[in-house]
Amino acid sequence: MNQVIKLYELAPSPTSTRYYSPTTWKTRMGLLHKNVSFETVPINFLDLRGNLAIRSGQTNITVPAIELPDGTFIYDSFRDSKPSRDAHREHVATGKNYARLIDLGLGTSKSEWAVWYDLFFPQLDQQIIGEEQRLYFTSDSRLGPHGYQKLLALDRQELIRRAKMNVQPLVEFLREHPNQYFQGAHPGQVDYIIFGRYAYCRMLDPVLTKEIWDEQGEELRNWIRKLSQAYNGHAQLLFDSL
Structure with missing residues (x-):
């Protein structure tokens, strides 16, 4: 029996390493944090609703999805990715740090902050190939009435302004906590959520x-560099492969 777990990642094609799901990236970094060996299996939206749903027995399965060596599937992203070392201490730190980020404005429910999917939708649209896949990706059933056209018509400069905010x-x-991660002295769940x-x-x-x-800012740039190069440069290697 193959003892390596499988991490199912959304990607444009079965051979692509352009893994674009932020929640799956969070799980990826969490597995690396725990030194868990895993194999990445690229899938698309139709695979998720078709073959993977059938094999897992879960009609509403989502990514990140993990298949354990015994065939069991896990697809709760927080449960998948949460580091186990010093779990209680990290959980407390996560709560405090995330609360501070919310206080500073990140994670509010206002539409001002719901920008990332809208902003990068045209780039994602260009990556979706295959007639059947594109029909589903652009469909009203997925995006709402005329949703595809509405997303492409959004004001790009306004979205960029909101993203920078x-x-x-x-x-x-990071300026308030020099030389630290969002989690604290070491990277953890908060960092992986943001890095995703x-x-x-x-x-x-x-x-x-x-x-x-x-x-x-230099502080954020350094944080990106450290996480990109963490775990033997895992993320940086994927970025450079494109």
Whole structure:
């Protein structure tokens, strides 16, 4: 029996390493944090609703999805990715740090902050190939009435402005805590949640990502560099492979 777990990742094609799901990136970093060996299996939206749903016996399965060596599937992203070492201490730190980020403006329910999917939708749209896949991706059943056309018609400059506003609380937090991660002295769940959002952007448009993330401050740029190069440069190798 294969003892390596499988991590199912959304990607444009079965051979692509352009993994763009922010929640799956969070799980990926969590598995690396725990030193868990895993195999990445690229899937698309139709695979998720078809073959994977059948094999897992879960009609509503989502990514990140993990298949254990015994065939059991797990698809709760927080349960998948939460580091186990010093769990209680990290949980307390996570709560305090995330509360501070919310206080600074990140994670509010206002539409001002719901920007990432809208902003990078045209880039994601360009990656979706195959007639059947595109029919589903652009469908009203998935995006709502005329949702595809509405997303492409959004004001790009306004979305970029809002995205930069979204990043500012991260910069402020790191300035308040020099030489630290969002989790504390070491990277953890809070970092992986935020890095998942960064990786989503980086996988779809490196140039725009640099403008929105890297150029907002040295503190955030250094944090990105450290996490990209963590775990033997795992994330950086994927970024460079595109």
